Amino acid sequence: MDQFTLNLIVVGASFALYIGIAIWARAGTTSDFYTASRGVNPIVNGAATAADWMSAASFISMAGLIAFVGYGNSSFLMGWTGGYVLLALLLAPYLRKFGRFTVPEFIGDRFYSQSARIVAVICLLTISITYVIGQMAGAGVAFSRFLEVDNTTGLLIASGVVFMYAVMGGMKGITYTQLAQYCVLITAYTIPAVFISIQLTGNPVPPLGLFSTHAESGLPLLTKLDQVLVELGFHDYTGLHSSTMNMFLFTLSLMIGTAGLPHVIIRFFTVPKVSDARKSAGWALVFIALLYLTAPAVGAMARLNIVTTIFPNGTTEQPIEYSAQPDWMETWAQTGLLAFEDKNGDGRIQYYNDNSEEFAATAAERGWEGNEMVTFNRDILVLANPEIAQLPGWVIALIAAGGLAAALSTAAGLLLAISSAISHDLLKSVLMPKITDKQELMAARISMAFAIALATILGLNPPGFAAQVVALAFGLAAATLFPALMMGIFSRKMNRQGAIVGMLAGLTMTLLYIFTYLGWFFIPDTNMLANTPENWIFGISPLSVGAIGAVVNFTAAYITMKLTGEPPEHIQELVESIRVPRGAEAAVDH
Amino acid sequence: MTLDKTAAAYWKANIRIIFICLIIWAISSFGFAILLRPALAALPITFGGVDLGFWFAQQGSILIFIGIIFYYTWYMNRLDQEFDVDEK
Numbered sequence: 306m307d308q309f310t311l312n313l314i315v316v317g318a319s320f321a322l323y324i325g326i327a328i329w330a331r332a333g334t335t336s337d338f339y340t341a342s343r344g345v346n347p348i349v350n351g352a353a354t355a356a357d358w359m360s361a362a363s364f365i366s367m368a369g370l371i372a373f374v375g376y377g378n379s380s381f382l383m384g385w386t387g388g389y390v391l392l393a394l395l396l397a398p399y400l401r402k403f404g405r406f407t408v409p410e411f412i413g414d415r416f417y418s419q420s421a422r423i424v425a426v427i428c429l430l431t432i433s434i435t436y437v438i439g440q441m442a443g444a445g446v447a448f449s450r451f452l453e454v455d456n457t458t459g460l461l462i463a464s465g466v467v468f469m470y471a472v473m474g475g476m477k478g479i480t481y482t483q484l485a486q487y488c489v490l491i492t493a494y495t496i497p498a499v500f501i502s503i504q505l506t507g508n509p510v511p512p513l514g515l516f517s518t519h520a521e522s523g524l525p526l527l528t529k530l531d532q533v534l535v536e537l538g539f540h541d542y543t544g545l546h547s548s549t550m551n552m553f554l555f556t557l558s559l560m561i562g563t564a565g566l567p568h569v570i571i572r573f574f575t576v577p578k579v580s581d582a583r584k585s586a587g588w589a590l591v592f593i594a595l596l597y598l599t600a601p602a603v604g605a606m607a608r609l610n611i612v613t614t615i616f617p618n619g620t621t622e623q624p625i626e627y628s629a630q631p632d633w634m635e636t637w638a639q640t641g642l643l644a645f646e647d648k649n650g651d652g653r654i655q656y657y658n659d660n661s662e663e664f665a666a667t668a669a670e671r672g673w674e675g676n677e678m679v680t681f682n683r684d685i686l687v688l689a690n691p692e693i694a695q696l697p698g699w700v701i702a703l704i705a706a707g708g709l710a711a712a713l714s715t716a717a718g719l720l721l722a723i724s725s726a727i728s729h730d731l732l733k734s735v736l737m738p739k740i741t742d743k744q745e746l747m748a749a750r751i752s753m754a755f756a757i758a759l760a761t762i763l764g765l766n767p768p769g770f771a772a773q774v775v776a777l778a779f780g781l782a783a784a785t786l787f788p789a790l791m792m793g794i795f796s797r798k799m800n801r802q803g804a805i806v807g808m809l810a811g812l813t814m815t816l817l818y819i820f821t822y823l824g825w826f827f828i829p830d831t832n833m834l835a836n837t838p839e840n841w842i843f844g845i846s847p848l849s850v851g852a853i854g855a856v857v858n859f860t861a862a863y864i865t866m867k868l869t870g871e872p873p874e875h876i877q878e879l880v881e882s883i884r885v886p887r888g889a890e891a892a893v894d895h
Numbered sequence: 896m897t898l899d900k901t902a903a904a905y906w907k908a909n910i911r912i913i914f915i916c917l918i919i920w921a922i923s924s925f926g927f928a929i930l931l932r933p934a935l936a937a938l939p940i941t942f943g944g945v946d947l948g949f950w951f952a953q954q955g956s957i958l959i960f961i962g963i964i965f966y967y968t969w970y971m972n973r974l975d976q977e978f979d980v981d982e983k
Contacts, residue, residue, distance in 0.1 A: 371953075379952035383924045386957045390920045393964045394913050398971075512954060516943025525944025543945045545932075553929050578982050580972055587964035594957050601953040884906050885980040 308698050312451045315702035316709060319489055320466050323482045323713075327470030330478045335746050338475030339406040339725050340574045345480055347581040351588025353483035354572045356490065356710070357718035358385075358563075358589070359596060360436075361443030362775065364490055364711035367597075369683025372604035375542035379601075380552055384559025386590060386597055391564035391787075393586035397573040399794045399883045401582040406574065408567045408722075408786060409730040415793040417876055418801040422730060424808050428785040429567045429726050434759070436568075436778045437719040441764025444712035450640065450688070451705035457765060463713060464761040471717045472753050476575060479717045486710035491595055493707025496700055497690040498599045501606050504694060511602035519609075530605055533612045536620040537657040538664025542605065548838070551846050558851035562779030565787030568715075568722040579886035607686045610693055615656045615678075624653045633692035637685055644680035649673060716760065724753035777819055784811035784854025792862055797880045799862065800872040807862030815854035822847040905978040912970055916963050923959040928952035 332338040345353070363385070371378045403411055409429060413422025441460060448459025470478040495511075502514035506526055519529040531541040540546045563569065572589075573582045614631060615624050627647065637643040645654060649672060658664060659676040688708070691700040728749035733740060740748065785808045792799040792807070822836040834840040836847065845853060871877070882888065927935060932948030942950045975981035 376949055376952060379928065379949075382953055383928060383956050386960050387920065387924050390916070390960050390963055394916055394967055515953070516945075516950065527949075528944035543949050549929060553925055556924065556929065580968070580975065580982065583964070583968040583971060587961065587968055590957075590961050590964055594961060597957055598954055881902060884909075885902060886975055886982050887980045889982055 306698075308701060309453060311698045311702040312705050315699065316452065316706045319485075319706045319710065322485055323466060324469050326481045326485060327474050327478045330470075330474045330481050332473070332475040332477050332746070335406070335729075335742050335749065337477050338746055338749050339721075339729065340571075341475075341477040341480050343404075343575055343577055345575040345577075347576050347585035348588050349484055350480070350572060350576050350581075350585045351590075352487045352592050353480045354569065354585065354589035355592035355596075356483040356487035356714035357572055358569055358593060358715070359490065359711055360440055360715035361447075361708065361712040362439065363596065363600075364494065365443065365447075365684050365687050365708055368600045368603040368607065369686040370604075371601050372608040372686055373683055374546075375540070375605075376545055377547050377552060380556040380559060382597055382601060384556045385563055386593060387556070387560040388563025389586055389590040389593070391560060392569070392573070393583055393590075395791055396564060396570065396787075396794070397582040397586050398579045398886070400570060400790070401573055401576065402579045402883050402886060402889045404574075404889060406571075407725045407729050408570055408790070409726055410734070412786075412789055412793065412804065413730070413734070415876070415879065416789075416799075416801045416804040417873065418805065419735060421789075421801060421805050421808075422734065424805055425786065425789065426726050426730050428781060428808065428812060430723060432566065432778045432781050432786075433568060433719045433723045433726075434763075436566075436775070437716055437723070437756075437760045438763045439775065440712045440716040440719065441760045444709055444716065445764055447705060447708040447712065451702075451708075460761060460764050463709070463716075464757055467713055467717055467720065468754065468757050471720055471757070472750050475749065475753075476571075476721055479721055480572075480575060482717065483714045486714040487592060489703075489710040490707040490714075491592070493700075493703040493710075494596055494687070495599060496703065497694055497696055498603050498606075500694045500696055501610070501690065502602060505606050505609065511606075512598040515602040515605055521613075526609070527605065530609045533609065533616070533620050537612070538661035538668070539658045542608070548844060550844060551849050554845060554849035554852050558783050558849050559779055561783035561787050561855050562851050563782075565782035565785070565790070566778075567726075567782075567786065568718040570790075571722055571725070572718070579889045603687065603690065607690065607693065611681075612656070614693075615654050624655055626653050628652070630654065631693075633689050636692065637689055642680065642682035642685050643678075645677050646679045648675040648677055654678065720753055720756045720760065723756040724749055727752040727756075777816075780815045780819060780848075780851035780854060781812065783851030784815040784858055788855050788858040788862065792859070794880070794883060796866075797877050798866060798871055800866055800869055802869045803862040803866035806865040807858040810861035811854045811858030814857045815850055818842075818850045818853075819847045901978055902980070905974065905980055908974055908978075909971070912967065912974075916967050920960065920963055923951060924956040928956050 336342045367381055370381060400411055405411055409422045409425035412425040413419060444463040445456045445460035448454055448463060449456045452459065470482050498511040499509050502511040503509050505519060506514040506517045507520050508514040508517050515526060517526060519526045522529050527543055531543055535541050573585060576582050576585050616622065617625060634643060638645065654677050655673045656678045657668060657673065657676055688704060691704055728745060732748050733745050788811060789804050789808050792804065821833050824831040838844060927948055928951040935948045936946035940947055
């Protein structure tokens, strides 16, 4: 059976499973649609949260991000997991106790203000819409690469599948599909990693393999990796080659941003009890860690594999000839994501760092005239992993299904956050408060359909700034929603004025800083200052600004609170009641 | 009045444990993995050929995060019962 048929069968089977679940888990009420009637087992919710959280970026890009930078990009690992500690300790149990449907609803009720609620809706929509574009585009790419359909057809199929289970099942359908999607994506990620780890170190557990001995050389794997990279003029893998302060701030921004992402927060509304919300955050992190502990091993091992494939006799010897390159290099060269150019015409592949001044002399001595692996798209790393490790065709098909599961599960979570903000926060509470539960459910389904259509259109014409958009989503979540939610719980005296001023200050400051360096609304050449470390205020990268935005939000809110009065008595009582778990059951019948 | 006092004491105990957990959270990530990495590197301990700071950055911190959440969950369940505010 050829690879294409295999891919089709595996991906088709996974889609049939998702649609089957959608039919089984139809939503009958708004409570079903928004929160799965709060009947989700905390461990199941943990797995669903993990699938919700791990997007195409985690599945496809993260190992590559780490492989080509090394230690410096550990920020992604710590940032995207450490946020769950903040969620479990500072937000999830209290928001579950409050027992409502959406994040803006909490902000509106706690700060007794429709304006606060609308500001929160604006923040939520900006965060979630920017985030969903990347998911749809990622799903489209996975389709076109593995199923040989063009990007547009791929994206339309993906939208159709999401439409089926998200519109029909709402949170209930999404939760159980996400559980299935988690199983698909973690299996797909782990199998190739285990084989590569066995090949390189003899250890079948990749995270342990990372810190064990490289079988061929007898050196520790990371020592070997550092050694070959330095011999080719690259930075060593385990050292820090950027500023400590930016690594610190970037990690902090990712952590706070993670805890403030609405599509993750609403997952904790689905569990039956307050104590389940805490437990569920722990399980979510366990399920996430299975992938996040494997990713750095995949990154380091794949990087070493690439170097040793090109230099089979060691980096001080001759590299391989073009005619001797392995099949996967040829296959991926056809996609344009991998490209070689025989610059010195010797018929051999020279792979080294031609930007290193110290290494220039060595390269000249060896007759090298530039790095000949001119393109290596970092996303190849995970996708080509099964081919690099020479695994059977069904593993490659599994990777295709896994990448799609990662993209679709995150997209569905985001779409639910978007549609509930529109139907519940805008329609039901502001524009048409008189609609019945049935009408609201219909409105939720229609806005979900609109959100999918919007995401599909944006995914078809992705604005050329995917990476910056992610920075924007995390920066905004950190600077707006997280501080507002936290103050709503931990400061009894925080009032309406403080929350609104805080959110607006965090929003404005973060947007201005990002736009200054990356262009107004990311339009190229409209940036006022070049995006280089010399221009950054106090050397802070625009990617790391979310943490600063959060500080601005907290400070502005506190000062405003001091200048205005205390919140009304019943709000202070409300805060007291959020803080204790007892009485949470009553909220279920909301 | 006694009830109010209990609620206040419960909250105080909660803040205390959150504070302790967040200190451990910060030390294992921002501390050992980033700021204190040079200090850890000076120790004669290596792990798989690299200093401990690298291990904390790529594995240790994540494992500690999981530990923190489950410890907090366990501790709070006990606290909820002790102060009689648990869900029935």
